Amino acid sequence: MGIIKDIVSPFAVWKHFFKEPVTIKDPLNRIAAPRYRGFHQNDISQCIGCGTCEAICENEAIDLVAVAQTKNGDSGLRPRVDYGRCCWCALCVDVCTTGSLKLSNAYTWVDTDGDNFRFTPGIDLKPWDSLKDGYTKAKGLELYPLERMPMQHLHAHQRDNSFIEIMKGYSKEEAMAEADRCVSCGICVAACPAHMGIPEYIKAIREDNLEKGLQIMYQTNPLVEICGRICTHKCETVCSVGHRGEPLSIRWLKRYIADQVPATDYYRVLNQDKVEKNSRKVAIVGAGPAGLSAAYYLSKLGYQITIFEKLAQAGGMMRYGIPEYRLPYDQLDKDINYILSLGVEINYNTTIGTNVTMDELHANFDIVYVATGLHEGRSTRIPGTEHANVYQAIELLRKITENKPIEVAEKIVVIGGGNVAMDITRSLARLQKQKYGKVQTIATSLETEDIMPADREEVIEAREEGAIINPGWGPREIKILNNKIQGLKVVQCISVFDENKRFNPKFDESVENFFEADMIVESIGQGMNLSFLTEKYAEQLEKDSRGRILVDTLTYQSSLPWLFFGGDIIEGPDVIHSVANGHKAAKGIDNYLNSIQK
């Protein structure tokens, strides 16, 4: 019986004879699933050519090729995919820092030329470029952490009446975790004016080899404690991780390395004993970042350096401009003392033109390097600025550093929206807190909050400390009654820059505001004072149409071959530009002297 059943049973499926066949007649036009990993698309306007796609590709199917102009934050490279190697795993999509790369859900691609299968998505136009569906990185899938490791810092109530440093620095674990976020793309290296080896020293942190990290940093920057605290971090602005998440704390990682290596080890770590001294002499005017940077690299080359500093201590704007709560003097001294310990001679309280003349410098030194910086405050020149209680921010900051008494009124208005304005606002707020127990400082600027030149965290911290930041106003007049300042009259500022991106503020005079004050501080920028050059030399220097001294962009040599310029008077103004041009000037000086003394 069972046998008969087994013979008959297979015939029970005759019904399939009448069913529709399941074969798909036109597989070429089959529509793939929305997530299908098809062919590459790249949004060229978003792509920054960071190369993480190239780094992750296990088949080495992706090469970066130059297609665009290199610009800030964009390497100018774009990924070219070789479909002879690609396995469509889409890890390149998952790690793409900007999210520009995706795989369309195109199913088929027929081409007669094999070379076409190596193409640059987005540049070489393809039929699937317009497809909307395809594989994109899912929300919630992150192959590297996007969130920054926060740094321990003093709370507002712990810091608002003292000049103690706010940021406490990273612990080893924190620094390791933050260093782990780096994708080593190197976009930051191009953006840094000094072109520091950022991925390399971050790698040194991951390897816990901080001495190696210090060596890498000193190759391009001898002011690492300082830059680790107050650098304007062009690197973080362009950091590729920052496109979808928070950029790496490159500045604080730099500080971590510098903080961890004791000053006593610097000489050994940086191989200073291997320097051969020569008899060439260079005079450096100004012991600011550019002068110190040039002094360091020239002394590494064996030069005899003499620095002439007008003030009582070295550091320039780093000491006399930046408040102590951002850059403590002991950390500043760590960097400066190391440079001075390399046999650099420094003359304090020495003003060129008064104590020493340019002629003497020219006669006694092979080269004179001038990096005197911007120490002259600019005035708004609105009515009332001639009043005695109207101050320049830069002068007040210098006096605070010098521990000289300054006037701290009960109500203060600061005009300016840059970092210097924030520095004086927060310094005065601290002094008000000490003197009156409360803060009544208002900072106002032309720029609205979104385009204020000050760092975002400066504005936030200033507010935490009780200062009022009220941007978007143009100062009109300082009201004075009975020779006493009543306050600042302002009108609304509509726009700061015109279509050509030139400074050309426009105001709405109908919207007025009035900030009560007993004291006004102007902080709208600084100028240079080069009167010490004397007419004799000033006339010989070539200048551009706006009266700025022309220097060679690579060597910083002026039209007088023995005279080099650097620091804020050439570019910036900030520390890292000065460090960079000081370094370049050192190389320029060396090349020049080698070329004439062969």
Added chain:
Amino acid sequence: MNKFEKFSFDGDRTAYPNKKADGSLDIDLSSHKYIKVWQGPNHPGITGNMAVELTVCGDEVVEAKTHVGYLHRGFEKLMERRRYIQNCPLVCRVSVPEPDYNEFNYSTCVENLAGISVPDKALWLRTLALEMARLQGYLMWIGGAAGTLGFGTVGQWSNYLRDLVLDRFEELTGGRIYHIYILIGGVRNDIPVGFKQRMLDNLREIEGFMKDIRKVLFDNYVFKKRTIGLGIIEPEWIYPYGIVGPNARAAGSLNDVRKDYPYGKYSELDFEVKTSKQSDIYARAYLRYEELLTDIDLIKQILDKMPDGGEFMANIPNVFNLEIPAGETYVRSECTRGEYGYYMVSDGSGFPRRVNVRGPSYTHAVALLERMLINANIADVAQIMVSLHTYPPEIER
């Protein structure tokens, strides 16, 4: 003396025609009594290439030798040169028809060594992907096994059914064959909208076809006649040969990694391990058929119990810099062929020091097949081979 030592490969070969005084086989090819037949390297129903060198006497096999090497790509060595994340697209190629077990084992190895804990949702999605892989693996096998005996219709049906599962894979993972869905720390994406309903529709269609396949294949007099009592795996071979999966379960073993060492979400699923006593080709085929139905039930359970939303990826360290402390781990999962293992050694660098893939096909297709083919009829060789369900790619990692 334990049971492993007791077993002697040589001593078991009593069925050989003659032996010389030194114990070696007395197969004198010049006697014209024996013929060498090279079967393969392509076989119906076998995924990949693998040859069997047969020495036959009449139509009876007296010696069999498995030859591999057609697919060697050196994956284990390649893995040592790639960062941990870069191996995720590589491991799926070790076993082409069922890549997900490789992805799962590899990722779990890395997670074990690096101390990464996987979110609950990711475990559900991984279990789903693994069961879908099992389903399409069995569907492919049934077609191959039937095709070997000339039942081409079943092969066409099962390939259609497998395509339905692959459609769902395409929807879930973005790939039909190489899913690359399971990454270190979780999976790559959540379940798509409407996936559950489409999957259930597909499962219903598969179940309908399964009834027909049962009638055509398992209730078929020809199929029974060709398979019952043939290709028997003796229960005492299980441990010495390292037989796992349906091959062992059809011989009465209860080994199933899903029950013995639960991973993923199997401890929360309700299923029974199917076994059989007959241990012949029919028993193994029918066991796989039953497991296929269990799979369908499991997928339904998973889809029902799967939580909505939730993290499907852990917060993992930067994959570009991922370095794993020195250590070693062994991770196993139950694939269609049995226990699938990955052994990984890390040395503190960003690259695995050693990865060893323990695929069940190695023991089944090399040691066991050589033994089973002795005294078999040459016409039955293909069936016996297919009944072991081997994937040559995983023999040659």
